[in-house]
Amino acid sequence: MPQIELSAGTIDYEDTGGDGPTVVLVHGLGFDASVWSEVVSDFRPDFRVLVPVLPIGSHRRPMRPEADLSAHGIARLLAEFMDRLELTGVTLVQNDTGTAQLLVGVRDERIARLVLTSCEALDNYPPGVQGRLLHRASGIPGGLFLLIQSFRFPFLARMETSLGGMAKKKLPKDLIARWYGPLLTSRDIRRDFAKFCHGVDPECYVKAARNLPSFTRPALVAWGAEDRMMPPATGRRLAELLPRARYVEIPDARTLVQLDNPAALTAEIRRFVKEHPLPGEG
Numbered sequence: 001m002p003q004i005e006l007s008a009g010t011i012d013y014e015d016t017g018g019d020g021p022t023v024v025l026v027h028g029l030g031f032d033a034s035v036w037s038e039v040v041s042d043f044r045p046d047f048r049v050l051v052p053v054l055p056i057g058s059h060r061r062p063m064r065p066e067a068d069l070s071a072h073g074i075a076r077l078l079a080e081f082m083d084r085l086e087l088t089g090v091t092l093v094q095n096d097t098g099t100a101q102l103l104v105g106v107r108d109e110r111i112a113r114l115v116l117t118s119c120e121a122l123d124n125y126p127p128g129v130q131g132r133l134l135h136r137a138s139g140i141p142g143g144l145f146l147l148i149q150s151f152r153f154p155f156l157a158r159m160e161t162s163l164g165g166m167a168k169k170k171l172p173k174d175l176i177a178r179w180y181g182p183l184l185t186s187r188d189i190r191r192d193f194a195k196f197c198h199g200v201d202p203e204c205y206v207k208a209a210r211n212l213p214s215f216t217r218p219a220l221v222a223w224g225a226e227d228r229m230m231p232p233a234t235g236r237r238l239a240e241l242l243p244r245a246r247y248v249e250i251p252d253a254r255t256l257v258q259l260d261n262p263a264a265l266t267a268e269i270r271r272f273v274k275e276h277p278l279p280g281e282g
Helices: 033-043 071-084 099-103 128-138 143-152 173-185 187-199 204-214 232-241 262-275
Strands: 003-006 009-015 022-026 048-052 090-096 111-119 219-224 245-250
Touching: 003 071, 009 033, 009 071, 022 033, 022 071, 033 048, 033 173, 033 262, 071 099, 071 187, 090 099, 090 262, 099 111, 099 204, 111 232, 111 262, 128 143, 128 187, 143 173, 143 187, 173 187, 204 232, 219 232, 219 262, 232 245, 245 262
Parallel strands: 022 048, 022 090, 090 111, 111 219, 219 245
Antiparallel strands: 003 009, 009 048
């Protein structure tokens, strides 16, 4: 994967290249670019797709010790990534964490179209049983380390109260190992992960929602119809705050909509992009 040096450190990213519309896919906490692999494969012929590996647990390169890895710090890194690569007219697609929302009204000048799939939003933080467990563990000395150890065992990771509750499909062992290997083997990666967990203001998405009505560009809110961690009711409320948003539910999907039903998700995003072309597109 190519690399780029940002203010917090060097990150890896995937870039399919090409002259099509630019799509940036943003993963959630404890995942990397591989969580989007089926979506990337579908989009590759028609879009330039970029997937930055953000430093929130599944990254391979530790960040600088002084780096701001709070939710707002990660959002700034995402904006910096788009700046450094001089990306314009971006269709920004977010899943799981609420990072993209923190850019609205603050650093959204490169975003032409916004897609929010099942993610933290409004007062749904920490989200679900999984989020509450993580939040509590992060407040206990050694708690995060002990919680991370459970990912050594796929049967524990697949429990409904853990990673398994985020997907309807059974998650492959190799993906679980890929996502959580860095946390299990690197103290510095655990440090970065802990900085994010400790640095998130529980009210940050409620506060971010105040800026959403100012985003007058096209938006798509595509939610997992069977999501328990990020309830569809939250997605509907989110869409109501965005002036030009369309809300749709992805069938047979929970939080990880891109794994559970990638075909339905990509079809909705393709339709969305086609309905809202930029000058020079189509």
